[in-house]
Amino acid sequence: xxxxxxxxxxxxxxxxxxxxxxxxxxxxxxxxxxxxxxxxxxxxxxxxxxxxxxxxxxxxxxxxxxxxxxxxxxxx
Amino acid sequence: xxxxxxxxxxxxxxxxxxxxxxxxxxxxxxxxxxxxxxxxxxxxxxxxxxxxxxxxxxxxxxxxxxxxxxxxxxxxxxxxxxxxxxxxxxxxxxxxxxxxxxxxxxxxxxxxxxxxxxxxxxxxxxxxxxxxxxxxxxxxxxxxxxxxxxxxxxxxxxxxxxxxxxxxxxxxxxxxxxxxxxxxxxxxxxxxxxxxxxxxxxxxxxxxxxxxxxxxxxxxxxxxxxxxxxxxxxxxxxxxxxxxxxxxxxxxxxxxxxxxxxxxxxxxxxxx
Numbered sequence: 001x002x003x004x005x006x007x008x009x010x011x012x013x014x015x016x017x018x019x020x021x022x023x024x025x026x027x028x029x030x031x032x033x034x035x036x037x038x039x040x041x042x043x044x045x046x047x048x049x050x051x052x053x054x055x056x057x058x059x060x061x062x063x064x065x066x067x068x069x070x071x072x073x074x075x076x
Numbered sequence: 077x078x079x080x081x082x083x084x085x086x087x088x089x090x091x092x093x094x095x096x097x098x099x100x101x102x103x104x105x106x107x108x109x110x111x112x113x114x115x116x117x118x119x120x121x122x123x124x125x126x127x128x129x130x131x132x133x134x135x136x137x138x139x140x141x142x143x144x145x146x147x148x149x150x151x152x153x154x155x156x157x158x159x160x161x162x163x164x165x166x167x168x169x170x171x172x173x174x175x176x177x178x179x180x181x182x183x184x185x186x187x188x189x190x191x192x193x194x195x196x197x198x199x200x201x202x203x204x205x206x207x208x209x210x211x212x213x214x215x216x217x218x219x220x221x222x223x224x225x226x227x228x229x230x231x232x233x234x235x236x237x238x239x240x241x242x243x244x245x246x247x248x249x250x251x252x253x254x255x256x257x258x259x260x261x262x263x264x265x266x267x268x269x270x271x272x273x274x275x276x277x278x279x280x281x282x283x284x285x286x287x288x289x290x291x292x293x294x295x296x297x298x299x300x301x302x303x304x305x306x307x308x309x310x311x312x313x314x315x316x317x318x319x320x321x322x323x324x325x326x327x328x329x330x331x332x333x334x335x336x337x338x339x340x341x342x343x344x345x346x347x348x
Contacts, residue, residue, distance in 0.1 A: 015205050015313055028276025032108040033175060052094030
């Protein structure tokens with residue numbers, strides 16, 4: 001799952017290395033526009049619908065955080 | 077008349093996203109959170125919400141004109157919402173920013189065009205990757221202090237397009253001063269130019285870069301941008317928005333290694 005998440009992130013912001021970063025938001029790698037794009041892409045890729053209440057920067061700040069959101073939506 | 081509710085807290089916006097997403101039909105929006113700016117709007121009770129069927133519309137009531145934002149499950153719902161909203165607000169001066177890949181903006185744009193909105197301008201995002209070595213450092217470029225805000229604010233309103241370039245409020249200018257994000261070139265107690273930026277570790281976002289006409293052809297723009305690069309040596313990406321038709325500015329940015337991205341901001345207006 002990690003590889004696929006990194007692939008999605010790299011398609012949105014190809015200039016960054018998402019493998020070794022703890023906090024994509026704090027490091028300025030994703031902005032609010034990127035997060036909305038990321039939510040739409042994840043919804044489509046995994047055929048899920050992330051809850052609007054979960055569209056918060058902290059839920060997309062790292063691969064682990066995104067993995068948790070995916071798990072919450074039944075993706076394992 | 078629809079029920080227009082003043083937004084008093086960020087969680088109310090989050091709740092809107094929740095309700096629209098729960099419809100499980102998708103999400104289209106032009107509302108991208110800018111915590112400081114939107115926090116000021118909320119504190120000043122200038123942001124209102126109205127639901128039209130499944131679409132939430134957020135309206136920022138500015139002094140001269142309003143800004144319209146949508147959070148909608150799909151284009152059809154958005155189209156109906158805008159049609160109904162404009163019947164109630166047909167005399168209002170409204171500006172709307174559509175942000176995305178140009179191909180994805182055509183259908184959304186058509187919805188607003190149908191209601192009488194016209195394309196006032198479009199901006200393209202440009203970026204530069206990697207560390208930029210500053211070359212021209214001048215001690216005349218310093219960080220602005222709060223006394224400079226009263227000079228910078230009218231310059232912004234005189235030389236920038238208030239409908240297109242999202243001119244900052246005084247609160248934002250003061251905030252940027254506190255964060256040392258406004259650089260000025262000063263000569264004989266006059267501000268010859270300024271550069272405003274926002275930065276997070278990896279990304280430096282150039283917001284406004286200005287040289288006063290009385291000070292042009294003195295390399296002041298270069299001095300400002302070199303100081304900007306010097307202040308952001310950790311940044312891996314530099315970016316900013318530029319008006320697409322401003323060939324001179326684009327040439328200048330290309331000179332500094334910036335390249336246009338595919339991301340566009342189409343600015344539509346009505347009654348302006």
